[in-house]
Amino acid sequence: MSDTDDGVTERPTTYRAGFVSFVGRPNVGKSTLTNALVGEKVAITSSKPQTTRRAIRGIVHRPDGQVIIVDTPGVHRPRTLLGERLNDLVQSTLGDVDVIGFCVPANEPIGPGDRFINETLDHFPRAKKVAIVTKVDRAGKEKIAQQLLAVSELREWDAIVPTSGTEGTQLDALLMEITKLMPESPALYGADAITEETNEERISELIREAALEGVRDELPHSLAVLIEDMVEPDPDDDPSGPLRIFANLFVERDSQKSIVIGHKGERLKDVGIRARAEIESLLGGRHVYLNIRVKVAKEWQRDPKQLGRLGF
Incomplete structure:
Protein backbone atom coordinates (compact mmCIF):
# COMPACT_ATOMS: atom_id res chain seq x y z
CA MET A 1 0.00 0.00 0.00
CA SER A 2 1.00 3.65 -0.38
CA ASP A 3 -0.01 6.89 1.35
CA THR A 4 -1.35 9.85 -0.59
CA ASP A 5 -0.57 13.46 0.38
CA ASP A 6 -3.74 13.69 2.46
CA GLY A 7 -2.80 10.59 4.46
CA VAL A 8 -5.32 8.23 2.87
CA THR A 9 -3.97 4.71 2.37
CA GLU A 10 -4.49 3.35 -1.13
CA ARG A 11 -4.38 -0.18 -2.47
CA PRO A 12 -1.77 -1.09 -5.08
CA THR A 13 -2.94 -0.21 -8.59
CA THR A 14 -3.13 -3.93 -9.46
CA TYR A 15 -5.22 -5.88 -7.00
CA ARG A 16 -5.71 -9.61 -7.53
CA ALA A 17 -8.11 -12.12 -5.99
CA GLY A 18 -8.86 -15.75 -6.67
CA PHE A 19 -8.84 -19.34 -5.52
CA VAL A 20 -5.99 -21.77 -4.95
CA SER A 21 -6.37 -25.43 -4.06
CA PHE A 22 -3.66 -27.48 -2.40
CA VAL A 23 -3.58 -31.08 -3.60
CA GLY A 24 -1.42 -34.06 -2.84
CA ARG A 25 -1.38 -37.45 -1.23
CA PRO A 26 -2.97 -37.80 2.23
CA ASN A 27 -0.90 -36.40 5.09
CA VAL A 28 1.51 -34.22 3.09
CA GLY A 29 0.77 -31.12 5.17
CA LYS A 30 -2.01 -29.39 3.19
CA SER A 31 -4.19 -28.49 6.19
CA THR A 32 -1.23 -27.41 8.32
CA LEU A 33 -0.11 -25.14 5.48
CA THR A 34 -3.63 -23.75 5.06
CA ASN A 35 -3.88 -22.85 8.74
CA ALA A 36 -0.43 -21.26 8.75
CA LEU A 37 -1.23 -19.07 5.74
CA VAL A 38 -4.63 -18.00 7.06
CA GLY A 39 -3.18 -17.36 10.51
CA GLU A 40 -6.00 -19.22 12.23
CA LYS A 41 -7.08 -22.84 12.59
CA VAL A 42 -9.73 -23.33 9.92
CA ALA A 43 -8.91 -26.98 9.10
CA ILE A 44 -8.24 -29.75 11.61
CA ALA A 55 -13.35 -28.53 0.70
CA ILE A 56 -12.57 -25.98 3.40
CA ARG A 57 -12.04 -22.36 2.41
CA GLY A 58 -9.54 -20.20 4.25
CA ILE A 59 -9.20 -16.52 3.28
CA VAL A 60 -5.88 -14.64 3.29
CA HIS A 61 -5.92 -10.85 3.07
CA ARG A 62 -2.91 -9.08 1.54
CA PRO A 63 -2.27 -5.47 0.50
CA ASP A 64 -2.01 -6.57 -3.13
CA GLY A 65 -4.73 -9.19 -3.19
CA GLN A 66 -6.96 -11.76 -1.57
CA VAL A 67 -6.09 -15.46 -1.70
CA ILE A 68 -8.88 -17.96 -1.02
CA ILE A 69 -7.34 -21.31 -0.15
CA VAL A 70 -9.49 -24.38 -0.79
CA ASP A 71 -8.10 -27.21 1.34
CA THR A 72 -9.15 -30.55 -0.13
CA PRO A 73 -9.00 -34.21 0.94
CA GLY A 74 -5.89 -36.13 -0.03
CA VAL A 75 -6.14 -37.98 -3.33
CA HIS A 76 -6.00 -41.73 -2.74
CA ARG A 77 -7.12 -45.07 -4.15
CA PRO A 78 -10.70 -45.31 -2.82
CA ARG A 79 -11.86 -48.42 -1.00
CA THR A 80 -15.29 -47.13 0.01
CA LEU A 81 -18.09 -44.98 -1.39
CA LEU A 82 -16.88 -42.20 0.94
CA GLY A 83 -13.42 -42.44 -0.63
CA GLU A 84 -14.91 -42.16 -4.12
CA ARG A 85 -16.91 -39.10 -3.12
CA LEU A 86 -13.86 -37.43 -1.58
CA ASN A 87 -11.86 -37.98 -4.78
CA ASP A 88 -14.79 -36.60 -6.81
CA LEU A 89 -14.83 -33.55 -4.52
CA VAL A 90 -11.16 -32.91 -5.27
CA GLN A 91 -11.73 -33.20 -9.01
CA SER A 92 -14.70 -30.81 -9.01
CA THR A 93 -12.77 -28.31 -6.87
CA LEU A 94 -9.77 -28.30 -9.20
CA GLY A 95 -12.01 -27.45 -12.13
CA ASP A 96 -12.99 -24.16 -10.49
CA VAL A 97 -9.76 -22.73 -9.03
CA ASP A 98 -7.27 -20.27 -10.54
CA VAL A 99 -4.15 -21.89 -9.10
CA ILE A 100 -3.35 -25.47 -8.08
CA GLY A 101 -0.65 -25.98 -5.47
CA PHE A 102 0.77 -29.50 -5.74
CA CYS A 103 2.18 -30.46 -2.32
CA VAL A 104 5.06 -32.91 -1.99
CA PRO A 105 6.83 -33.42 1.36
CA ALA A 106 10.57 -32.75 1.44
CA ASN A 107 11.27 -35.81 3.58
CA GLU A 108 9.65 -38.47 1.36
CA PRO A 109 10.68 -39.60 -2.14
CA ILE A 110 8.31 -38.91 -5.01
CA GLY A 111 6.25 -42.06 -5.51
CA PRO A 112 3.56 -43.47 -7.79
CA GLY A 113 0.82 -41.58 -5.93
CA ASP A 114 2.56 -38.24 -6.49
CA ARG A 115 3.12 -39.03 -10.17
CA PHE A 116 -0.52 -40.01 -10.61
CA ILE A 117 -1.71 -36.72 -9.10
CA ASN A 118 0.75 -34.77 -11.22
CA GLU A 119 -0.65 -36.43 -14.35
CA THR A 120 -4.22 -35.58 -13.35
CA LEU A 121 -3.26 -31.89 -13.30
CA ASP A 122 -3.22 -32.02 -17.11
CA HIS A 123 -7.03 -32.24 -16.95
CA PHE A 124 -7.15 -28.68 -15.57
CA PRO A 125 -5.34 -26.54 -18.16
CA ARG A 126 -6.97 -23.29 -17.04
CA ALA A 127 -5.33 -23.31 -13.61
CA LYS A 128 -1.77 -22.15 -13.03
CA LYS A 129 0.42 -24.82 -11.42
CA VAL A 130 2.68 -24.26 -8.41
CA ALA A 131 4.82 -26.96 -6.82
CA ILE A 132 5.06 -26.71 -3.03
CA VAL A 133 7.72 -28.76 -1.26
CA THR A 134 6.27 -29.05 2.25
CA LYS A 135 7.75 -30.09 5.61
CA VAL A 136 11.21 -28.64 4.91
CA ASP A 137 11.69 -28.54 8.69
CA ARG A 138 11.95 -32.34 8.57
CA ALA A 139 14.71 -32.55 5.96
CA GLY A 140 18.28 -31.32 5.60
CA LYS A 141 19.45 -28.88 2.94
CA GLU A 142 20.77 -31.62 0.65
CA LYS A 143 17.52 -33.58 0.82
CA ILE A 144 15.48 -30.44 0.13
CA ALA A 145 17.67 -29.60 -2.89
CA GLN A 146 17.22 -33.13 -4.24
CA GLN A 147 13.45 -32.91 -3.81
CA LEU A 148 13.27 -29.52 -5.53
CA LEU A 149 15.16 -30.99 -8.48
CA ALA A 150 12.92 -34.06 -8.60
CA VAL A 151 9.79 -31.91 -8.51
CA SER A 152 11.10 -29.60 -11.23
CA GLU A 153 11.43 -32.60 -13.54
CA LEU A 154 7.73 -33.51 -13.26
CA ARG A 155 6.50 -30.61 -15.43
CA GLU A 156 6.96 -26.92 -16.25
CA TRP A 157 5.74 -25.16 -13.11
CA ASP A 158 4.70 -21.52 -12.80
CA ALA A 159 6.60 -21.48 -9.50
CA ILE A 160 8.33 -23.88 -7.10
CA VAL A 161 8.44 -22.97 -3.40
CA PRO A 162 9.88 -24.92 -0.45
CA THR A 163 7.98 -24.24 2.76
CA SER A 164 6.96 -25.44 6.20
CA GLY A 165 3.56 -24.71 7.70
CA THR A 166 4.76 -25.90 11.10
CA GLU A 167 7.77 -23.56 11.25
CA GLY A 168 6.29 -20.76 9.12
CA THR A 169 9.09 -21.05 6.57
CA GLN A 170 8.68 -19.18 3.26
CA LEU A 171 4.98 -18.53 3.80
CA ASP A 172 5.13 -14.96 2.50
CA ALA A 173 7.16 -16.06 -0.52
CA LEU A 174 4.53 -18.69 -1.31
CA LEU A 175 1.68 -16.20 -0.96
CA MET A 176 3.50 -13.70 -3.16
CA GLU A 177 3.93 -16.27 -5.95
CA ILE A 178 0.30 -17.40 -5.69
CA THR A 179 -1.04 -13.83 -5.66
CA LYS A 180 0.93 -12.96 -8.81
CA LEU A 181 -0.85 -15.80 -10.62
CA MET A 182 -4.35 -14.70 -9.61
CA PRO A 183 -6.58 -12.72 -11.98
CA GLU A 184 -7.03 -8.99 -11.49
CA SER A 185 -10.17 -8.68 -9.39
CA PRO A 186 -11.67 -6.77 -6.48
CA ALA A 187 -11.79 -8.55 -3.14
CA LEU A 188 -14.22 -11.49 -3.14
CA TYR A 189 -14.80 -11.55 0.64
CA GLY A 190 -15.13 -8.91 3.33
CA ALA A 191 -12.04 -7.76 5.19
CA ASP A 192 -12.97 -9.71 8.35
CA ALA A 193 -13.73 -13.02 6.62
CA ILE A 194 -11.49 -15.95 7.57
CA THR A 195 -13.50 -18.97 6.40
CA GLU A 196 -16.90 -20.01 5.05
CA GLU A 197 -17.15 -22.74 7.69
CA THR A 198 -19.90 -22.22 10.25
CA ASN A 199 -19.14 -22.52 13.96
CA GLU A 200 -21.20 -25.72 14.05
CA GLU A 201 -19.11 -27.26 11.27
CA ARG A 202 -15.87 -26.18 12.92
CA ILE A 203 -17.00 -27.55 16.30
CA SER A 204 -17.87 -30.95 14.83
CA GLU A 205 -14.45 -31.11 13.20
CA LEU A 206 -12.69 -30.17 16.46
CA ILE A 207 -14.45 -33.05 18.18
CA ARG A 208 -13.38 -35.44 15.42
CA GLU A 209 -9.81 -34.12 15.65
CA ALA A 210 -9.74 -34.88 19.38
CA ALA A 211 -11.18 -38.36 18.76
CA LEU A 212 -8.50 -39.11 16.13
CA GLU A 213 -5.72 -38.71 18.69
CA GLY A 214 -4.26 -42.09 19.59
CA VAL A 215 -6.53 -44.34 17.49
CA ARG A 216 -5.04 -46.86 15.09
CA ASP A 217 -5.74 -49.09 12.11
CA GLU A 218 -9.08 -48.50 10.37
CA LEU A 219 -10.76 -46.62 13.22
CA PRO A 220 -9.74 -43.09 12.07
CA HIS A 221 -11.65 -43.58 8.81
CA SER A 222 -14.72 -44.83 10.68
CA LEU A 223 -15.17 -41.73 12.85
CA ALA A 224 -17.77 -39.09 11.98
CA VAL A 225 -19.34 -36.34 14.08
CA LEU A 226 -22.73 -34.62 13.90
CA ILE A 227 -23.82 -31.78 16.15
CA GLU A 228 -27.29 -32.68 17.42
CA ASP A 229 -28.01 -29.41 19.20
CA MET A 230 -26.43 -26.20 20.48
CA VAL A 231 -28.44 -24.65 23.31
CA GLU A 232 -27.88 -21.08 24.46
CA PRO A 233 -28.34 -20.33 28.18
CA ASP A 234 -31.66 -18.92 29.31
CA PRO A 235 -31.23 -15.12 29.43
CA ASP A 236 -33.58 -14.89 32.42
CA ASP A 237 -32.58 -17.87 34.55
CA ASP A 238 -28.87 -18.28 33.68
CA PRO A 239 -27.56 -15.43 31.48
CA SER A 240 -23.89 -16.28 32.13
CA GLY A 241 -24.35 -20.02 31.73
CA PRO A 242 -22.43 -22.20 29.28
CA LEU A 243 -23.29 -22.91 25.67
CA ARG A 244 -24.54 -26.50 25.79
CA ILE A 245 -23.37 -28.60 22.86
CA PHE A 246 -24.72 -32.09 22.20
CA ALA A 247 -22.77 -34.14 19.66
CA ASN A 248 -22.99 -37.66 18.24
CA LEU A 249 -19.72 -39.42 17.46
CA PHE A 250 -20.35 -42.22 14.98
CA VAL A 251 -18.35 -45.41 14.46
CA GLU A 252 -19.10 -48.40 12.26
CA ARG A 253 -18.93 -51.35 14.69
CA ASP A 254 -19.67 -52.11 18.34
CA SER A 255 -16.02 -53.04 18.91
CA GLN A 256 -15.00 -49.55 17.73
CA LYS A 257 -17.50 -47.98 20.11
CA SER A 258 -15.84 -49.65 23.09
CA ILE A 259 -12.42 -48.44 21.89
CA VAL A 260 -13.59 -44.83 21.59
CA ILE A 261 -15.25 -44.90 25.02
CA GLY A 262 -12.32 -46.66 26.69
CA HIS A 263 -12.07 -48.32 30.10
CA LYS A 264 -14.73 -46.84 32.38
CA GLY A 265 -15.24 -44.04 29.85
CA GLU A 266 -11.76 -42.60 30.38
CA ARG A 267 -10.89 -42.22 26.71
CA LEU A 268 -14.13 -40.47 25.79
CA LYS A 269 -13.67 -38.18 28.78
CA ASP A 270 -10.22 -37.25 27.50
CA VAL A 271 -11.64 -36.58 24.01
CA GLY A 272 -14.23 -34.28 25.57
CA ILE A 273 -11.65 -32.35 27.60
CA ARG A 274 -9.40 -31.71 24.60
CA ALA A 275 -12.28 -30.89 22.25
CA ARG A 276 -13.87 -28.50 24.74
CA ALA A 277 -10.61 -26.58 25.15
CA GLU A 278 -10.37 -26.11 21.37
CA ILE A 279 -14.04 -25.14 21.08
CA GLU A 280 -13.78 -22.57 23.87
CA SER A 281 -10.73 -21.10 22.13
CA LEU A 282 -12.68 -20.93 18.86
CA LEU A 283 -15.53 -19.13 20.63
CA GLY A 284 -13.27 -16.53 22.20
CA GLY A 285 -13.05 -18.11 25.64
CA ARG A 286 -16.75 -18.69 26.09
CA HIS A 287 -17.61 -21.42 28.61
CA VAL A 288 -18.92 -24.60 26.98
CA TYR A 289 -20.68 -27.71 28.26
CA LEU A 290 -19.97 -30.57 25.83
CA ASN A 291 -21.91 -33.83 25.76
CA ILE A 292 -20.64 -36.50 23.34
CA ARG A 293 -22.57 -39.70 22.71
CA VAL A 294 -20.95 -42.55 20.78
CA LYS A 295 -23.26 -44.29 18.32
CA VAL A 296 -22.86 -47.13 15.81
CA ALA A 297 -23.82 -46.52 12.18
CA LYS A 298 -22.91 -49.82 10.57
CA GLU A 299 -20.67 -49.51 7.48
CA TRP A 300 -21.65 -45.87 7.02
CA GLN A 301 -18.71 -45.25 4.65
CA ARG A 302 -20.35 -47.57 2.12
CA ASP A 303 -24.01 -46.63 2.64
CA PRO A 304 -25.33 -43.80 0.40
CA LYS A 305 -28.20 -42.94 2.77
CA GLN A 306 -25.98 -42.73 5.83
CA LEU A 307 -23.34 -40.77 3.92
CA GLY A 308 -26.01 -38.24 3.00
CA ARG A 309 -27.17 -37.98 6.60
CA LEU A 310 -23.58 -37.34 7.70
CA GLY A 311 -23.11 -34.64 5.09
CA PHE A 312 -21.13 -36.43 2.37
Whole structure:
Protein backbone atom coordinates (compact mmCIF):
# COMPACT_ATOMS: atom_id res chain seq x y z
CA MET A 1 0.00 0.00 0.00
CA SER A 2 1.00 3.65 -0.38
CA ASP A 3 -0.01 6.89 1.35
CA THR A 4 -1.35 9.85 -0.59
CA ASP A 5 -0.57 13.46 0.38
CA ASP A 6 -3.74 13.69 2.46
CA GLY A 7 -2.80 10.59 4.46
CA VAL A 8 -5.32 8.23 2.87
CA THR A 9 -3.97 4.71 2.37
CA GLU A 10 -4.49 3.35 -1.13
CA ARG A 11 -4.38 -0.18 -2.47
CA PRO A 12 -1.77 -1.09 -5.08
CA THR A 13 -2.94 -0.21 -8.59
CA THR A 14 -3.13 -3.93 -9.46
CA TYR A 15 -5.22 -5.88 -7.00
CA ARG A 16 -5.71 -9.61 -7.53
CA ALA A 17 -8.11 -12.12 -5.99
CA GLY A 18 -8.86 -15.75 -6.67
CA PHE A 19 -8.84 -19.34 -5.52
CA VAL A 20 -5.99 -21.77 -4.95
CA SER A 21 -6.37 -25.43 -4.06
CA PHE A 22 -3.66 -27.48 -2.40
CA VAL A 23 -3.58 -31.08 -3.60
CA GLY A 24 -1.42 -34.06 -2.84
CA ARG A 25 -1.38 -37.45 -1.23
CA PRO A 26 -2.97 -37.80 2.23
CA ASN A 27 -0.90 -36.40 5.09
CA VAL A 28 1.51 -34.22 3.09
CA GLY A 29 0.77 -31.12 5.17
CA LYS A 30 -2.01 -29.39 3.19
CA SER A 31 -4.19 -28.49 6.19
CA THR A 32 -1.23 -27.41 8.32
CA LEU A 33 -0.11 -25.14 5.48
CA THR A 34 -3.63 -23.75 5.06
CA ASN A 35 -3.88 -22.85 8.74
CA ALA A 36 -0.43 -21.26 8.75
CA LEU A 37 -1.23 -19.07 5.74
CA VAL A 38 -4.63 -18.00 7.06
CA GLY A 39 -3.18 -17.36 10.51
CA GLU A 40 -6.00 -19.22 12.23
CA LYS A 41 -7.08 -22.84 12.59
CA VAL A 42 -9.73 -23.33 9.92
CA ALA A 43 -8.91 -26.98 9.10
CA ILE A 44 -8.24 -29.75 11.61
CA THR A 45 -4.92 -31.56 11.43
CA SER A 46 -3.82 -35.04 12.39
CA SER A 47 -1.08 -37.53 11.65
CA LYS A 48 -3.81 -39.83 10.35
CA PRO A 49 -4.29 -39.93 6.55
CA GLN A 50 -7.55 -38.61 5.05
CA THR A 51 -8.26 -36.28 7.98
CA THR A 52 -9.74 -33.64 5.64
CA ARG A 53 -13.17 -34.62 4.30
CA ARG A 54 -14.52 -31.34 2.92
CA ALA A 55 -13.35 -28.53 0.70
CA ILE A 56 -12.57 -25.98 3.40
CA ARG A 57 -12.04 -22.36 2.41
CA GLY A 58 -9.54 -20.20 4.25
CA ILE A 59 -9.20 -16.52 3.28
CA VAL A 60 -5.88 -14.64 3.29
CA HIS A 61 -5.92 -10.85 3.07
CA ARG A 62 -2.91 -9.08 1.54
CA PRO A 63 -2.27 -5.47 0.50
CA ASP A 64 -2.01 -6.57 -3.13
CA GLY A 65 -4.73 -9.19 -3.19
CA GLN A 66 -6.96 -11.76 -1.57
CA VAL A 67 -6.09 -15.46 -1.70
CA ILE A 68 -8.88 -17.96 -1.02
CA ILE A 69 -7.34 -21.31 -0.15
CA VAL A 70 -9.49 -24.38 -0.79
CA ASP A 71 -8.10 -27.21 1.34
CA THR A 72 -9.15 -30.55 -0.13
CA PRO A 73 -9.00 -34.21 0.94
CA GLY A 74 -5.89 -36.13 -0.03
CA VAL A 75 -6.14 -37.98 -3.33
CA HIS A 76 -6.00 -41.73 -2.74
CA ARG A 77 -7.12 -45.07 -4.15
CA PRO A 78 -10.70 -45.31 -2.82
CA ARG A 79 -11.86 -48.42 -1.00
CA THR A 80 -15.29 -47.13 0.01
CA LEU A 81 -18.09 -44.98 -1.39
CA LEU A 82 -16.88 -42.20 0.94
CA GLY A 83 -13.42 -42.44 -0.63
CA GLU A 84 -14.91 -42.16 -4.12
CA ARG A 85 -16.91 -39.10 -3.12
CA LEU A 86 -13.86 -37.43 -1.58
CA ASN A 87 -11.86 -37.98 -4.78
CA ASP A 88 -14.79 -36.60 -6.81
CA LEU A 89 -14.83 -33.55 -4.52
CA VAL A 90 -11.16 -32.91 -5.27
CA GLN A 91 -11.73 -33.20 -9.01
CA SER A 92 -14.70 -30.81 -9.01
CA THR A 93 -12.77 -28.31 -6.87
CA LEU A 94 -9.77 -28.30 -9.20
CA GLY A 95 -12.01 -27.45 -12.13
CA ASP A 96 -12.99 -24.16 -10.49
CA VAL A 97 -9.76 -22.73 -9.03
CA ASP A 98 -7.27 -20.27 -10.54
CA VAL A 99 -4.15 -21.89 -9.10
CA ILE A 100 -3.35 -25.47 -8.08
CA GLY A 101 -0.65 -25.98 -5.47
CA PHE A 102 0.77 -29.50 -5.74
CA CYS A 103 2.18 -30.46 -2.32
CA VAL A 104 5.06 -32.91 -1.99
CA PRO A 105 6.83 -33.42 1.36
CA ALA A 106 10.57 -32.75 1.44
CA ASN A 107 11.27 -35.81 3.58
CA GLU A 108 9.65 -38.47 1.36
CA PRO A 109 10.68 -39.60 -2.14
CA ILE A 110 8.31 -38.91 -5.01
CA GLY A 111 6.25 -42.06 -5.51
CA PRO A 112 3.56 -43.47 -7.79
CA GLY A 113 0.82 -41.58 -5.93
CA ASP A 114 2.56 -38.24 -6.49
CA ARG A 115 3.12 -39.03 -10.17
CA PHE A 116 -0.52 -40.01 -10.61
CA ILE A 117 -1.71 -36.72 -9.10
CA ASN A 118 0.75 -34.77 -11.22
CA GLU A 119 -0.65 -36.43 -14.35
CA THR A 120 -4.22 -35.58 -13.35
CA LEU A 121 -3.26 -31.89 -13.30
CA ASP A 122 -3.22 -32.02 -17.11
CA HIS A 123 -7.03 -32.24 -16.95
CA PHE A 124 -7.15 -28.68 -15.57
CA PRO A 125 -5.34 -26.54 -18.16
CA ARG A 126 -6.97 -23.29 -17.04
CA ALA A 127 -5.33 -23.31 -13.61
CA LYS A 128 -1.77 -22.15 -13.03
CA LYS A 129 0.42 -24.82 -11.42
CA VAL A 130 2.68 -24.26 -8.41
CA ALA A 131 4.82 -26.96 -6.82
CA ILE A 132 5.06 -26.71 -3.03
CA VAL A 133 7.72 -28.76 -1.26
CA THR A 134 6.27 -29.05 2.25
CA LYS A 135 7.75 -30.09 5.61
CA VAL A 136 11.21 -28.64 4.91
CA ASP A 137 11.69 -28.54 8.69
CA ARG A 138 11.95 -32.34 8.57
CA ALA A 139 14.71 -32.55 5.96
CA GLY A 140 18.28 -31.32 5.60
CA LYS A 141 19.45 -28.88 2.94
CA GLU A 142 20.77 -31.62 0.65
CA LYS A 143 17.52 -33.58 0.82
CA ILE A 144 15.48 -30.44 0.13
CA ALA A 145 17.67 -29.60 -2.89
CA GLN A 146 17.22 -33.13 -4.24
CA GLN A 147 13.45 -32.91 -3.81
CA LEU A 148 13.27 -29.52 -5.53
CA LEU A 149 15.16 -30.99 -8.48
CA ALA A 150 12.92 -34.06 -8.60
CA VAL A 151 9.79 -31.91 -8.51
CA SER A 152 11.10 -29.60 -11.23
CA GLU A 153 11.43 -32.60 -13.54
CA LEU A 154 7.73 -33.51 -13.26
CA ARG A 155 6.50 -30.61 -15.43
CA GLU A 156 6.96 -26.92 -16.25
CA TRP A 157 5.74 -25.16 -13.11
CA ASP A 158 4.70 -21.52 -12.80
CA ALA A 159 6.60 -21.48 -9.50
CA ILE A 160 8.33 -23.88 -7.10
CA VAL A 161 8.44 -22.97 -3.40
CA PRO A 162 9.88 -24.92 -0.45
CA THR A 163 7.98 -24.24 2.76
CA SER A 164 6.96 -25.44 6.20
CA GLY A 165 3.56 -24.71 7.70
CA THR A 166 4.76 -25.90 11.10
CA GLU A 167 7.77 -23.56 11.25
CA GLY A 168 6.29 -20.76 9.12
CA THR A 169 9.09 -21.05 6.57
CA GLN A 170 8.68 -19.18 3.26
CA LEU A 171 4.98 -18.53 3.80
CA ASP A 172 5.13 -14.96 2.50
CA ALA A 173 7.16 -16.06 -0.52
CA LEU A 174 4.53 -18.69 -1.31
CA LEU A 175 1.68 -16.20 -0.96
CA MET A 176 3.50 -13.70 -3.16
CA GLU A 177 3.93 -16.27 -5.95
CA ILE A 178 0.30 -17.40 -5.69
CA THR A 179 -1.04 -13.83 -5.66
CA LYS A 180 0.93 -12.96 -8.81
CA LEU A 181 -0.85 -15.80 -10.62
CA MET A 182 -4.35 -14.70 -9.61
CA PRO A 183 -6.58 -12.72 -11.98
CA GLU A 184 -7.03 -8.99 -11.49
CA SER A 185 -10.17 -8.68 -9.39
CA PRO A 186 -11.67 -6.77 -6.48
CA ALA A 187 -11.79 -8.55 -3.14
CA LEU A 188 -14.22 -11.49 -3.14
CA TYR A 189 -14.80 -11.55 0.64
CA GLY A 190 -15.13 -8.91 3.33
CA ALA A 191 -12.04 -7.76 5.19
CA ASP A 192 -12.97 -9.71 8.35
CA ALA A 193 -13.73 -13.02 6.62
CA ILE A 194 -11.49 -15.95 7.57
CA THR A 195 -13.50 -18.97 6.40
CA GLU A 196 -16.90 -20.01 5.05
CA GLU A 197 -17.15 -22.74 7.69
CA THR A 198 -19.90 -22.22 10.25
CA ASN A 199 -19.14 -22.52 13.96
CA GLU A 200 -21.20 -25.72 14.05
CA GLU A 201 -19.11 -27.26 11.27
CA ARG A 202 -15.87 -26.18 12.92
CA ILE A 203 -17.00 -27.55 16.30
CA SER A 204 -17.87 -30.95 14.83
CA GLU A 205 -14.45 -31.11 13.20
CA LEU A 206 -12.69 -30.17 16.46
CA ILE A 207 -14.45 -33.05 18.18
CA ARG A 208 -13.38 -35.44 15.42
CA GLU A 209 -9.81 -34.12 15.65
CA ALA A 210 -9.74 -34.88 19.38
CA ALA A 211 -11.18 -38.36 18.76
CA LEU A 212 -8.50 -39.11 16.13
CA GLU A 213 -5.72 -38.71 18.69
CA GLY A 214 -4.26 -42.09 19.59
CA VAL A 215 -6.53 -44.34 17.49
CA ARG A 216 -5.04 -46.86 15.09
CA ASP A 217 -5.74 -49.09 12.11
CA GLU A 218 -9.08 -48.50 10.37
CA LEU A 219 -10.76 -46.62 13.22
CA PRO A 220 -9.74 -43.09 12.07
CA HIS A 221 -11.65 -43.58 8.81
CA SER A 222 -14.72 -44.83 10.68
CA LEU A 223 -15.17 -41.73 12.85
CA ALA A 224 -17.77 -39.09 11.98
CA VAL A 225 -19.34 -36.34 14.08
CA LEU A 226 -22.73 -34.62 13.90
CA ILE A 227 -23.82 -31.78 16.15
CA GLU A 228 -27.29 -32.68 17.42
CA ASP A 229 -28.01 -29.41 19.20
CA MET A 230 -26.43 -26.20 20.48
CA VAL A 231 -28.44 -24.65 23.31
CA GLU A 232 -27.88 -21.08 24.46
CA PRO A 233 -28.34 -20.33 28.18
CA ASP A 234 -31.66 -18.92 29.31
CA PRO A 235 -31.23 -15.12 29.43
CA ASP A 236 -33.58 -14.89 32.42
CA ASP A 237 -32.58 -17.87 34.55
CA ASP A 238 -28.87 -18.28 33.68
CA PRO A 239 -27.56 -15.43 31.48
CA SER A 240 -23.89 -16.28 32.13
CA GLY A 241 -24.35 -20.02 31.73
CA PRO A 242 -22.43 -22.20 29.28
CA LEU A 243 -23.29 -22.91 25.67
CA ARG A 244 -24.54 -26.50 25.79
CA ILE A 245 -23.37 -28.60 22.86
CA PHE A 246 -24.72 -32.09 22.20
CA ALA A 247 -22.77 -34.14 19.66
CA ASN A 248 -22.99 -37.66 18.24
CA LEU A 249 -19.72 -39.42 17.46
CA PHE A 250 -20.35 -42.22 14.98
CA VAL A 251 -18.35 -45.41 14.46
CA GLU A 252 -19.10 -48.40 12.26
CA ARG A 253 -18.93 -51.35 14.69
CA ASP A 254 -19.67 -52.11 18.34
CA SER A 255 -16.02 -53.04 18.91
CA GLN A 256 -15.00 -49.55 17.73
CA LYS A 257 -17.50 -47.98 20.11
CA SER A 258 -15.84 -49.65 23.09
CA ILE A 259 -12.42 -48.44 21.89
CA VAL A 260 -13.59 -44.83 21.59
CA ILE A 261 -15.25 -44.90 25.02
CA GLY A 262 -12.32 -46.66 26.69
CA HIS A 263 -12.07 -48.32 30.10
CA LYS A 264 -14.73 -46.84 32.38
CA GLY A 265 -15.24 -44.04 29.85
CA GLU A 266 -11.76 -42.60 30.38
CA ARG A 267 -10.89 -42.22 26.71
CA LEU A 268 -14.13 -40.47 25.79
CA LYS A 269 -13.67 -38.18 28.78
CA ASP A 270 -10.22 -37.25 27.50
CA VAL A 271 -11.64 -36.58 24.01
CA GLY A 272 -14.23 -34.28 25.57
CA ILE A 273 -11.65 -32.35 27.60
CA ARG A 274 -9.40 -31.71 24.60
CA ALA A 275 -12.28 -30.89 22.25
CA ARG A 276 -13.87 -28.50 24.74
CA ALA A 277 -10.61 -26.58 25.15
CA GLU A 278 -10.37 -26.11 21.37
CA ILE A 279 -14.04 -25.14 21.08
CA GLU A 280 -13.78 -22.57 23.87
CA SER A 281 -10.73 -21.10 22.13
CA LEU A 282 -12.68 -20.93 18.86
CA LEU A 283 -15.53 -19.13 20.63
CA GLY A 284 -13.27 -16.53 22.20
CA GLY A 285 -13.05 -18.11 25.64
CA ARG A 286 -16.75 -18.69 26.09
CA HIS A 287 -17.61 -21.42 28.61
CA VAL A 288 -18.92 -24.60 26.98
CA TYR A 289 -20.68 -27.71 28.26
CA LEU A 290 -19.97 -30.57 25.83
CA ASN A 291 -21.91 -33.83 25.76
CA ILE A 292 -20.64 -36.50 23.34
CA ARG A 293 -22.57 -39.70 22.71
CA VAL A 294 -20.95 -42.55 20.78
CA LYS A 295 -23.26 -44.29 18.32
CA VAL A 296 -22.86 -47.13 15.81
CA ALA A 297 -23.82 -46.52 12.18
CA LYS A 298 -22.91 -49.82 10.57
CA GLU A 299 -20.67 -49.51 7.48
CA TRP A 300 -21.65 -45.87 7.02
CA GLN A 301 -18.71 -45.25 4.65
CA ARG A 302 -20.35 -47.57 2.12
CA ASP A 303 -24.01 -46.63 2.64
CA PRO A 304 -25.33 -43.80 0.40
CA LYS A 305 -28.20 -42.94 2.77
CA GLN A 306 -25.98 -42.73 5.83
CA LEU A 307 -23.34 -40.77 3.92
CA GLY A 308 -26.01 -38.24 3.00
CA ARG A 309 -27.17 -37.98 6.60
CA LEU A 310 -23.58 -37.34 7.70
CA GLY A 311 -23.11 -34.64 5.09
CA PHE A 312 -21.13 -36.43 2.37
